[in-house]
Structures are given as structure tokens and as C-alpha cells.
Amino acid sequence: MTLSWKENLPQELQEKITKVEKKIQPRLEEIDEQVLYNQQRVLDLFRKHHVGEEDLVPSTGYGYDDIGRDKLEAIYADYFKVDDALVRPQFASGTHAISTALFSMLRPGDTLYYLTGTPYDTIQEVIGLAGNKPGNMKEWGINFATTELLDNGEVDYENAKKDIMDPSIKVVAIQRSLGYAVRASFTVAKIKKMIKFIKEYRPDVNIFIDNCYGEFSEVEEPTFFGADIMAGSLYKNAGAGIVKGGAFLVGRKDLIEGAGSRLTVPGAGKGEGPTWGYMRDMYQGFFMAAHTTGEAQKGMIYTAALCEEMGMNVAPKWSDPRTDIVQTVTFGDPDPMIKFCAAIQHYSPMNSFVDPIPYHQDGYEDKVVMASGSFVEGSTIELSSDGPIRPPYRLYIQGGLSYAHAKIAITRAVKDTFYQD
Incomplete structure (x- = not known):
């Protein structure tokens, strides 16, 4: 018997995931090469400076x-x-x-x-x-x-x-x-x-x-x-x-x-x-930064591809060059934006039981909705999402310590936002 993390997902969503996984594989391999190059540079410097x-x-x-x-x-x-x-x-x-x-x-x-x-x-x-x-x-x-x-x-x-x-x-x-x-x-x-x-x-x-x-x-x-x-x-x-x-x-x-x-x-x-x-x-x-950044980028490539498969406007596209760990998804309406953000919170390791509520945060002009179930408060290399409650109602998603976590959380966010039980 083969166990699958996709169990209990709607059949249509499972098919979309399979399609996305196949499509993005070459991009994930490119990220792996980037990680290897940057990791070697870091390792060489630890050796050069005799870290003990x-x-x-x-x-x-x-x-x-x-x-x-x-x-x-x-x-x-x-x-x-x-x-x-x-x-x-x-x-x-x-x-x-x-x-x-x-x-x-x-x-x-x-x-x-x-x-x-x-x-x-x-x-x-x-x-x-x-x-x-x-x-x-x-x-x-x-x-x-x-x-x-x-x-x-x-x-x-x-x-x-x-x-x-x-x-x-x-x-x-x-x-x-x-x-x-x-x-x-x-x-x-x-x-x-x-x-x-x-x-x-x-x-x-x-x-x-x-x-x-x-x-x-x-x-x-x-x-x-x-x-x-x-x-x-x-x-x-x-x-x-x-x-x-x-x-x-x-x-x-x-x-x-x-x-x-x-x-x-x-x-x-x-x-x-x-x-x-x-x-x-x-x-x-x-020492771990090259690897972890690569994991976050993989998660955001998956996010872009799956959300695009759902007909949403994303930037960057899954196939675009990546220069950071940020992915935007535009909802055009506050309700699905808040619902998607809440799902990311609900599939976080910390404070999964909390519902994000838009509020005025110091340093921001508009109300902001934010999901951050992170081990370090405010950490955005950990999977998080936030965005101002103003048109075009765009959510800024970033991070993910592991590709696996980002993949699970984003998939569940798509399910909870767009599929009725």
C-alpha cells in the first residue's frame, strides 16, 4: 500500500498538483544547482577562516x-x-x-x-x-x-x-x-x-x-x-x-x-x-542559508504554478527568474485573500489555531492581514504571508524552511479557499 500526502484532497486538485509537479521539475533542478554553488562558496570560507x-x-x-x-x-x-x-x-x-x-x-x-x-x-x-x-x-x-x-x-x-x-x-x-x-x-x-x-x-x-x-x-x-x-x-x-x-x-x-x-x-x-x-x-x-533559501524558492515556484493553474494572477510566474523568496498572488477581492492567508496560518507549526484578522500595524498605512506561524517572531524565511487590505488585494507570500512544508500549506490553502467540503 502506497501512502500519499495528497489523500483527502479533491480529485481535480490532485490532478492539478500532479501536472504542476511535472511542469516545475526543471526549475527545481536549476535551484538545486544554485544551492550547490552558493553552498560551496560558504563552505570554502568557513575552511579559509578556520572556524572552530x-x-x-x-x-x-x-x-x-x-x-x-x-x-x-x-x-x-x-x-x-x-x-x-x-x-x-x-x-x-x-x-x-x-x-x-x-x-x-x-x-x-x-x-x-x-x-x-x-x-x-x-x-x-x-x-x-x-x-x-x-x-x-x-x-x-x-x-x-x-x-x-x-x-x-x-x-x-x-x-x-x-x-x-x-x-x-x-x-x-x-x-x-x-x-x-x-x-x-x-x-x-x-x-x-x-x-x-x-x-x-x-x-x-x-x-x-x-x-x-x-x-x-x-x-x-x-x-x-x-x-x-x-x-x-x-x-x-x-x-x-x-x-x-x-x-x-x-x-x-x-x-x-x-x-x-x-x-x-x-x-x-x-x-x-x-x-x-x-x-x-x-x-x-x-552555513545553512544557501540551502534554506533554495527550499523557500522551490516552495514559491510551486505556489506560483499551482495558483496559476487555479486561474489566479501571480508574479513572478513559476518559470520566471527568481531574485528573492517572495511570491505575490492577486485575489481582486478581500475575502478570498483573507481566507487564503488564514489557511497558511492554520497549516503552520506555531499558532495554527489562530485566525489572522486585518489590523493597523505600526509602520503601515492600511490595515494588514498577516499569517506567521513561525518559530522566530516575524521570520519571513519561514513560511508566511501578508498584504495590505487595499486593491488589488494582493497577498505577499514568502519563505518556507522546507519545500515540503510550503507545498503542503499552499496546497491546503488552495483547497480551503477554492474547494467546498
């Missing part, structure tokens, strides 16, 4: 002479092909790392310019475009400018040629992932073109990359092509679902030193900062 048990010993207090922390930052710098890194549990989130980097580079009267259009909600709060919370850039006299994207979601280079010439612009930012926008996430190839454009017209500015959701999603990273500083979260790709908090910055040595002084204090800079009990998780998370 002593590097996992935590520091306390000031955190001076933390050899494990310093070695891990050297590994990050090597992996991303930059001078230096700041990999710390003291960062509360990826947004905190982004804010730290931007404030360290900008002064009153300077302008922060986004080449990729208006950033997502939480960064708008940092800038002062929304929320009007104390301490934002607007309050500090730091200006903001952007060139909005074209209707097709691509950079408007013609208008950007004029906008970027403002001499007050000191930092040009590029947002890799889509946030709550309707555009596609930008591949590294497209970011490479953006970096070349910026260097041609404004070689004097610092190029900042918001790389959240992007690490290990391709075999190249934006820093390979001249980005000056880049941020990411440790409870997204680079932490592999193992790290319980923190974020990182990688980039040019002087910029990392400046960010270190912003995170701690001038003088001590990145020389301070205890790691408590985090080092084992941070090393193991980075």
Missing part, C-alpha cells in the same frame, strides 16, 4: 575582542566581496540596519534619493513620508527625492538622468525586493545596470542596497558590481530560520565604520557589541 569551536563562545558586557564575532564578519565580507561587515544581534530588524546605514551617511541638508521609486511603508516612516514619528529624517533636515518607476515597473532612466544631478544627493538607494509594490523584484543583472548608471552620472555618491529577501537567491550579489553598502536581515535568508534576531551591513570599510559608530557610539564603533549566546546560531544560520 572557540568561535562560538559568546561575549558579554562591552564585547571587546570577540574573536567569533570578528571572524563571522570577515566571512560575510568575503562572501559579499566587500571590505568589511557589521553582523550584530543588536539590530532589531532589517529596517533598523537600513536606518542605521542611511543616518550614518546623511547629514542635515543632504538628500536621500531612491532610484527605484518610493520605498515600502516602514522605510517611509524612517524618512518621514508617513507616520510623522519622532526622530525621522525629515525632522533632522534630511531631504528625500525619488524618480518613480515606469508603468512596467522598470527604472525611468530618462527622468533619473535629470533628477540624480541634484548636488545635495549624497546617497542613492536601490530596493531589490518589491515591498508592497506591484512591480517585480529587481534581479542582480538589473541592479548591476542601475549601479553602472549611477556611477556614470554621480560617481561621488554612496550607493546603498536594500537587499532584504535577496541573499543567496542568485549566484551573484549586488555588492559584486560596486555597491558601496548593503543591508539584510538575519531572520530572513541569511539566518536560515535559525538566528533569533539581528541584521547585517556589508560594504566599504569607512561606511561600515560609520555605521558601527551609529549603532554603538563614536570611538568604540564596531569594536563594541556583545554577542551573548548568538554566535552558534549566526554561524550555523549562515
Whole structure:
């Protein structure tokens, strides 16, 4: 007798799953090759830097002479092909790392310019475009400018040629992932073109990359092509679902030193900062990141293919290149969107008994519905979904520590949303 995870599913859905599994197999094999390449690079760096048990010993207090922390930052710098890194549990989130980097580079009267259009909600709060919370850039006299994207979601280079010439612009930012926008996430190839454009017209500015959701999603990273500083979260790709908090910055040595002084204090800079009990998780998370990111990408390829088979509008398509771990599914109506999100919560390992209810969350303009039955609060390398309750009622699904979990949860979400018992 052969047991199957598809038992108790409607026959029509079982047939769709079989069709999808066959169709996406070549794409899954491509992800496997990507994982092998990135995993080898990580393994080679662990060997090069002689990582040993002593590097996992935590520091306390000031955190001076933390050899494990310093070695891990050297590994990050090597992996991303930059001078230096700041990999710390003291960062509360990826947004905190982004804010730290931007404030360290900008002064009153300077302008922060986004080449990729208006950033997502939480960064708008940092800038002062929304929320009007104390301490934002607007309050500090730091200006903001952007060139909005074209209707097709691509950079408007013609208008950007004029906008970027403002001499007050000191930092040009590029947002890799889509946030709550309707555009596609930008591949590294497209970011490479953006970096070349910026260097041609404004070689004097610092190029900042918001790389959240992007690490290990391709075999190249934006820093390979001249980005000056880049941020990411440790409870997204680079932490592999193992790290319980923190974020990182990688980039040019002087910029990392400046960010270190912003995170701690001038003088001590990145020389301070205890790691408590985090080092084992941070090393193991980075070691597992290539594999776990690949698992998440496989889950999102399956999600795209099955939802498309159900007649839904998805982006990216299952066959499209992947540059992050995010999949969007457009419902056109709030009810099925909320129902689908709830099903993901119900097929999560944590808090499966909870019903997601749309609510106003700090940092967001509209009510947001969110499913996150994760072991680490807010972890989006673990399977989760969220979206603002506004047209076109699009759900942003991301993560999955294992392809198997994502496959089961998404299948059940399709069943619970579109098939009546």
C-alpha cells in the first residue's frame, strides 16, 4: 500500500498538483544547482577562516575582542566581496540596519534619493513620508527625492538622468525586493545596470542596497558590481530560520565604520557589541542559508504554478527568474485573500489555531492581514504571508524552511479557499 500526502484532497486538485509537479521539475533542478554553488562558496570560507569551536563562545558586557564575532564578519565580507561587515544581534530588524546605514551617511541638508521609486511603508516612516514619528529624517533636515518607476515597473532612466544631478544627493538607494509594490523584484543583472548608471552620472555618491529577501537567491550579489553598502536581515535568508534576531551591513570599510559608530557610539564603533549566546546560531544560520533559501524558492515556484493553474494572477510566474523568496498572488477581492492567508496560518507549526484578522500595524498605512506561524517572531524565511487590505488585494507570500512544508500549506490553502467540503 502506497501512502500519499495528497489523500483527502479533491480529485481535480490532485490532478492539478500532479501536472504542476511535472511542469516545475526543471526549475527545481536549476535551484538545486544554485544551492550547490552558493553552498560551496560558504563552505570554502568557513575552511579559509578556520572556524572552530572557540568561535562560538559568546561575549558579554562591552564585547571587546570577540574573536567569533570578528571572524563571522570577515566571512560575510568575503562572501559579499566587500571590505568589511557589521553582523550584530543588536539590530532589531532589517529596517533598523537600513536606518542605521542611511543616518550614518546623511547629514542635515543632504538628500536621500531612491532610484527605484518610493520605498515600502516602514522605510517611509524612517524618512518621514508617513507616520510623522519622532526622530525621522525629515525632522533632522534630511531631504528625500525619488524618480518613480515606469508603468512596467522598470527604472525611468530618462527622468533619473535629470533628477540624480541634484548636488545635495549624497546617497542613492536601490530596493531589490518589491515591498508592497506591484512591480517585480529587481534581479542582480538589473541592479548591476542601475549601479553602472549611477556611477556614470554621480560617481561621488554612496550607493546603498536594500537587499532584504535577496541573499543567496542568485549566484551573484549586488555588492559584486560596486555597491558601496548593503543591508539584510538575519531572520530572513541569511539566518536560515535559525538566528533569533539581528541584521547585517556589508560594504566599504569607512561606511561600515560609520555605521558601527551609529549603532554603538563614536570611538568604540564596531569594536563594541556583545554577542551573548548568538554566535552558534549566526554561524550555523549562515552555513545553512544557501540551502534554506533554495527550499523557500522551490516552495514559491510551486505556489506560483499551482495558483496559476487555479486561474489566479501571480508574479513572478513559476518559470520566471527568481531574485528573492517572495511570491505575490492577486485575489481582486478581500475575502478570498483573507481566507487564503488564514489557511497558511492554520497549516503552520506555531499558532495554527489562530485566525489572522486585518489590523493597523505600526509602520503601515492600511490595515494588514498577516499569517506567521513561525518559530522566530516575524521570520519571513519561514513560511508566511501578508498584504495590505487595499486593491488589488494582493497577498505577499514568502519563505518556507522546507519545500515540503510550503507545498503542503499552499496546497491546503488552495483547497480551503477554492474547494467546498
